[in-house]
Structure formats: structure tokens, C-alpha cells
Amino acid sequence: MMDRRAATIDLLLIEDDSEDARHLSEAFSEIDLEITVRVVTDGAEALKLLSNSASDPSALPDLILLDLNLPRLSGLELLREIGDEPALARLPILVVTKSATVDDVRESYELAANAYLTKPADPAEYAELAEAIADFWLRRVALPTSAL
Template identity: 40%
Template sequence: MLTDVKRKIIFLVEDNWGDIRLIQEALKGSAVDYEVAIARDGVEAMACLRGEGDQPAVLPDLILLDLNLPRKDGREVLAEIKADPRLKRIPVVVLTTSRNDDDIIKSYDLHVNCYISKSRNLSELFKIVRGIEAFWLETVTLPPRQS
């Protein structure tokens, strides 16, 4: 049985414009047909995911979540995503500079799917992002996106 192949959506929740540009650059040339939706803080992220305001909900295939966000931090965002029946199956990869054991433990306690510390080395960061993309968008069978 053939399935309808839809364009994948990566939802990047990141406040650092430089990191946003680097992650987008690392994803260029991907074999996967995807688009990147971006939220710059936790409040904006949850509004996008829930379709609050005038916007329809962004229901991505994968969420890349920074922990240290303004207005609502990534831990709060993660907790809200995993507590929401409509959002909880979306894989969330924490992609952050924090290597703090408490952040790692708290993220897994909140049911993050994967915790990755960002490298400040450009080639290493590109390798990490391409690895995330290859695993989560090419290898893994994701749950179907709900409308």
C-alpha cells in the first residue's frame, strides 16, 4: 500500500537568530522534502502549535526545541506539548547549548524524545543537524500528522 507522501514540517523553536540560520543552512540539500517553521520564544511556539489567534495550527513532524527561551522556557514548552493529547506524539528533540545534568534529567522526565547538546564548532553542528534530519525524517516511521 502506498502512502501519501507529504512535505515534512520541522518546527524550530530557537531564539538565537544565528543558530536559526546555521540550522537552516545545515538542512539545505536534504533528500527530504521539508519546510521549517520557526518560533522565537516559548509563548509563540505554543500559540503556533495550538493555532491560537488568526493562524492555523502548525502540526509538525518534528520539533527542535531550545531550552533557554524568552517568555516561556523550553522546559515549560516541552511539558505543555507532552501534556496535550493532540501534540504529545510529535517527536521533540531538545537541541541546546546546555550540558547541565539537571536539564538533561528534567527533559527526559518530561518525555523528550532526544536531548542533544549543540556544538559551537560549525562542522560538528552541521553533522549533528544532518544526523537529526537523517534519523527523524528518513529512518524513523513517524505518526501521521493530525489535522
């Protein structure tokens, strides 16, 4: 596994709510890792960005945080599209959404989401969520993009 303290981690946040995007971006900026957070505000734009990067693995994000409630192409539709493209199917995707419905959780995992997290109700809790994601997904897990 690569030493992520020396490398910049590319995190793609697919989120249309500007407040949630700001809270998550700020929370990740406080973590003791070099993390670049790119924000995309709708599913169609995210699919275009990922599809354009598919031929160059170094251009793909290390980790994706995906909201389900997106304009133009929902998070579930985006998961389906990503799963259909072999160059993108291995990307680690964490659903981070307000929905806690059993159907959304089940369908997200059926479409190969790697985790399903519910957004905090209190903005102060975003730091705890980001730290938990960073601790497991960025410090402990070998990500496919870092193994290339």
C-alpha cells in the same frame, strides 16, 4: 511508513538565537529531502502556534527542535505544556541546546523529550548534526504525524 522523499517534511525550530537558527536552517536545506523549516523565537509563541494547530493534525509539525533557553516560556515549560495537551503530547521533540547539565537532560526526558542533543561549538558541525537528525528521525523512524 510514508515515502518522505516525495513529501515535504515540516520541521518546527523553536530557537531564539538567530545565528543558531540560521546554521540549522541552512544545514537542513542541504539535505536530500524536502524539508520546510519554520522558526519560532520564543516559547509562548510556539505554544500558541501548536495549540492553534492541535485540532488539525495535518497542521502540526512532523518534528520539533527545541532550545531550552527561550524568552517568555522556557523550553522546559513548553515541554510541560505540550505534555499536558493530548493532541500535542505525541509530537516528536528533540531538545537541541547549549546546556549539558544533568538536571536539564533528566528533566527534558521526564517531560517526554524524545532526544537531547547538545549544539555544536563549531558552526561547521551543524551540517553533521542536521544529517544525523535527518538520517534517523526523517528517513528511518515512523513519525506520528505521517501515520495519521
